[in-house]
Amino acid sequence: MTASAATIDVSLPDGSVRTLPQGSTGLDLAKSIGSRLAKAAVATVINGAESDLGIQLPSGAVVAIITSDSDAGRHVLRHSTAHVLAQAVLQLYPGAKFSIGPAIEDGFYYDFDLPGAATFSDDDLSKIDSKMREIIKAGQPFVRSEMSSADALKLFVDQPYKCEIIERVTTGAADGTDVSEVQAGDVVSVYRNTETFVDLCRGPHVATTSALGHFALMKVAGAYWRGNEKGPMLQRIYGTAWESKSALDEHITRLAEAEKRDHRKLAVEMDLLSFPQELGGGLAVWHPKGAIIRKLMEDYSRHRHQTGGYQFVFTPHIANAELFETSGHLHFYKDGMYPPMEMDNGTYYPKPMNCPMHCLIYRDRQRSYRELPLRLFELGTVYRYERAGTLHGLLRIRGFTQDDSHIFCTEDQMADEITSLLDFVLSVLRQFGFEDFEFKLSTRDPDKSVGTDEIWGKATTALREALERHGVQYSVKEGDAAFYGPKIDIDVRDAIGRKWQLSTIQCDFNLPERFGLEYIGADNARHRPIMLHRALFGSVERFFGVLLEHYGGAFPTWLAPVQVRVLAVTSGHEAYAQSLVDQLVAEGFRVDTSTADEQLGKRIRSAKLERIPYVLVVGDDDVAHQTVGVNPRGGEVVRDVKFSAFAEQLRVETQSAANISGLRG
C-alpha cells in the first residue's frame, strides 16, 4: 500500500462525503472545500470531539470545521489568546506562576501568582499587550502532545498550580474550573509554543499564533485561587478577542452603549436618586423624579396584588433577637444581618427579611383550612449587611424594599399555587416591557439546610411540576437553594440582551415548623401549613435599576416622570401653553412647560435630553385653531394636531395604568 494511492472518506455535517488523501488533516479538508473556509478555520470537530486543525482525519469520520466567526471558533481564539497572555506574562515577570486561563463569554482571562506577592497595575497591561503582539507576529505554532500525569508533574515541577490541577484530575477531584485545562483520565495534554513556554491544556488551539491578533486586554483584578476566599489571591487579567478587527470594534462599541445605559449614570443625569456619602455605603435617597417612577411601580404592584387575592400587611423595621432566634436567621443568616442594637429590654436587629413577621401575623389566632391559601403582601423594607466590596449601585444595596409575599397553604394546594404564581409573575413583568425569561430551579444544599428529605423532595417536585405545566425551559442549580427550601428564580433579558435575576418563588417548610404554625383541617385536626415566599420585582430598588437600564432612561409614557412638556414658540403663546398644561394636569397627567427665554430649538433639545415622551410646540396657528405641534420621543413631528385629539391619544396610551394609580400614567 502506497501513501499516495491511499485515500480516506469523511462525511460533512450536510451529509456529503469527501475523499481525501490518507493523512489529510482538518486543514486539508477545509482547503479542499474552499480557500475562504481554510482561512477562517480554527479547529475541527471529529466524530463529535473538538480537535486541532492539524490532526489527521480517520477514514469514515464525521468532520465539521469550526470557523473563527462561530461561538465555538471564538472560544478557541480566546483560549489560544489566553495562552499568549500567559507566555507574555511569564516572559515579562520571571518567576511568575500561572494557574488557569479559560475562555469566557466575550473573552478570556488568565490568573497569575507574581513573585513576592507583586500585583499588576493598569500600566502593566500595555507592556503585556506589546509582548503579546510580538508573540503573535512570530507565528509560533501550538504543538500538542500527550503524556502521563507523572511526566506532566515533572514538566510543571516549578508550577504548583498546574501540578495541583494535574493531581486533582488524577484523583478524580476535578471540578468545572479544571475541565478547560485537562480532560479526566491519566493522560494529560500540553501545548507547546516555544522551547520555554508550554501550558497544560486540553485544547483545541489554533495552528499558530498568527491566527490571533484581534484582542484587547481589558482590566486587572484580584481573584481567589479556586474561588476560595481563604486561599491565595491571584492576579487576574481579563481580555477580549474576536475573529476580526470589525468584530472587536463592535464589541467595544457594545460596551460603550451599555455604559451609556448604566443606571448609576442615568440616575445622576436624570436627577432620579443619589447615594450621599454621609448616608453610608449602599443606601440611597430618592429624588422627586425617581420617586414618582418608584411610586407608580409600587402602585401598580399594589393594584395587582389587591386584585390578585392578596391581603396587605405592614410590619416594623426592627425586631427583638428572640424573633430571629425563632426564625433561625441568627443561626443561618447572621452574616447577612446588620449588627444588633442593645436596648433596655433586649437586643434588637434590623430585619433582613419580612417572613418572620408575617409568620407572627399568621400565628396571632387560630387558622382554618377555609382561609387557605392565605396570601400576605407587604412592600417591606429590609436591611442586609452586604460586604463593602459587593455594593453596586441600586443592584446591590444594603437597605431595600421587597414586594414580598408569604403564602400559607396546604400541601395539596402547593402545586396549584406555584403554577398560578408563575402566571402572575410573568404577567407583572410583561407590563414592564420584559418578554424574555429564563427559569432556574435551585435544589438543596445538604450542608446548609434544614428539613427532611421527604419534604424537600415534595417541594422540589411541586416547583418542577409548575415549570413543566408551563412548558418552559429551565435549568437546575444543584445546591443553590435557601436553607429553608427549594426555589425558582426568574431571570429576564433586557433590551440589549443582558440577563438580570429578579423574581423568586421559594418553598419553605422550616418557618411554619419553627413558629409552630397550624390550621384546623376539614378533619378537625391540626395541620402544619406550607409557606411560599415570593417576590416579583425582587427588590424595588434593583428592579428600578434594571428598568432604567432596560429603557435606557426612556421610560414608557405611563412611567415617565414628565409625560408632556408644552413649549410656547414665543412668550406671546405662553398663556395658551399654560392652559393646555392645566387641562392635562387636571386629568392627572404629569405635564409642565418652560418659559420662552431660550430659543425653541434649545428648549426642545433639553426636553429630548430629559427623554420626555411628548413635546408639544404651540405658536400662532395653534392658538388660533386649538391645535398643537406634537414632537414625540423617537418619532416624527406632526403639526396642527387638535389638542383634544392629542389628549385622547394620551388617555388611550396610558389607559391600562390610569385606573390603577389614580394618576394618569
Next chain:
RNA sequence: GCCGGGUUAGCUCAGUGGUAGAGCAACCGCCUUGUAAGCGGUAGGUCGUGGGUUCAAUCCCCACACCCGGCUCCA
C-alpha cells in the same frame, strides 16, 4: 472582607510642592424664537475626611469614608 484603580465647581473633566481652570448647567441681561445647542455677563470649590512630612500640601506619606472594576457573596 480581599486585589487593583479612583475622589478637584451641580455635571463631565484639565491641572500644579507656592491656597486652582475649561465646557455644560445655574443666575442676570439682550434676543421673541415653529421642532436637538443665539449672544454677553455674574456667581460658584477648605481640591472626600483626619493625621503626618515640609518654610509651604489639592499635589508626597499613613489611616479612614465613599465610588469604580473584579474575586467571594447575593434580592
